[in-house]
Amino acid sequence: xxxxxxxxxxxxxxxxxxxxxxxxxxxxxxxxxxxxxxxxxxxxxxxxxxxxxxxxxxxxxxxxxxxxxxxxxxxxxxxxxxxxxxxxxxxxxxxxxxxxxxxxxxxxxxxxxxxxxxxxxxxxxxxxxxxxxxxxxxxxxxxxxxxxxxxxxxxxxxxxxxxxxxxxxxxxxxxxxxxxxxxxxxxxxxxxxxxxxxxxxxxxxxxxxxxxxxxxxxxxxxxxxxxxxxxxxxxxxxxxxxxxxxxxxxxxxxxxxxxxxxxxxxxx
Numbered sequence: 001x002x003x004x005x006x007x008x009x010x011x012x013x014x015x016x017x018x019x020x021x022x023x024x025x026x027x028x029x030x031x032x033x034x035x036x037x038x039x040x041x042x043x044x045x046x047x048x049x050x051x052x053x054x055x056x057x058x059x060x061x062x063x064x065x066x067x068x069x070x071x072x073x074x075x076x077x078x079x080x081x082x083x084x085x086x087x088x089x090x091x092x093x094x095x096x097x098x099x100x101x102x103x104x105x106x107x108x109x110x111x112x113x114x115x116x117x118x119x120x121x122x123x124x125x126x127x128x129x130x131x132x133x134x135x136x137x138x139x140x141x142x143x144x145x146x147x148x149x150x151x152x153x154x155x156x157x158x159x160x161x162x163x164x165x166x167x168x169x170x171x172x173x174x175x176x177x178x179x180x181x182x183x184x185x186x187x188x189x190x191x192x193x194x195x196x197x198x199x200x201x202x203x204x205x206x207x208x209x210x211x212x213x214x215x216x217x218x219x220x221x222x223x224x225x226x227x228x229x230x231x232x233x234x235x236x237x238x239x240x241x242x243x244x245x246x247x248x249x250x251x252x253x254x255x256x257x258x259x260x261x262x263x264x265x266x267x268x
Contacts, residue, residue, distance in 0.1 A: 187219035207234035
């Protein structure tokens with residue numbers, strides 16, 4: 001049977017394929033960002049998180065977004081400027097990168113502007129300029145011309161960066177719509193909402209929410225593990241596969257014993 005010759009993709013097909021790749025990349029970035037989040041003194045403070053935006057993660061995020069809406073030459077130019085700014089950031093020249101990103105944000109399309117602002121916010125957080133970072137995150141979150149997934153991510157970043165300074169009811173009001181099972185942001189938003197419930201003394205709401213996060217297989221395992229611990233501290237059973245957990249614990253104990261120095265006393 002004769003094979004059909006390969007036909008070159010149309011511009012519309014190329015853009016559609018790129019859009020699908022960007023969506024997948026965005027979800028991977030969220031997973032990576034969640035894995036970098038930490039809960040400070042979880043047991044002592046019932047899991048009130050201190051979630052830091054890590055520039056390295058945002059560099060990857062910006063890289064995936066830089067081609068968004070680049071069908072016009074002016075947008076392609078802005079994307080190229082964004083690439084150079086990311087390269088500068090990757091080389092550790094944060095101040096120079098920040099200036100370059102500020103210029104990109106002024107002249108770019110909404111998608112490239114959002115990527116530049118998120119990167120600038122990450123730089124500000126790393127340099128201890130929390131108020132400026134929160135302002136930049138909120139600017140993206142409040143920009144109606146930016147696609148909803150970017151606004152949602154910016155909202156979570158803004159709240160996580162400013163969690164300790166916010167009233168718990170404000171945290172809940174901003175993140176509750178995202179803290180629903182099935183939402184792509186359920187794990188990270190739900191963790192913050194659960195911590196806000198605990199600030200309010202509402203363990204009866206926090207416990208089931210942490211348990212729901214722990215049982216959601218679409219949530220990254222590190223976040224599920226934290227949520228499982230929090231649910232247990234609050235007296236809510238969040239274990240769905242006890243046998244697997246027992247096997248994991250036994251394997252960890254065996255690895256610890258194998259790594260112990262020769263002659264060390266064994267537990268009796």
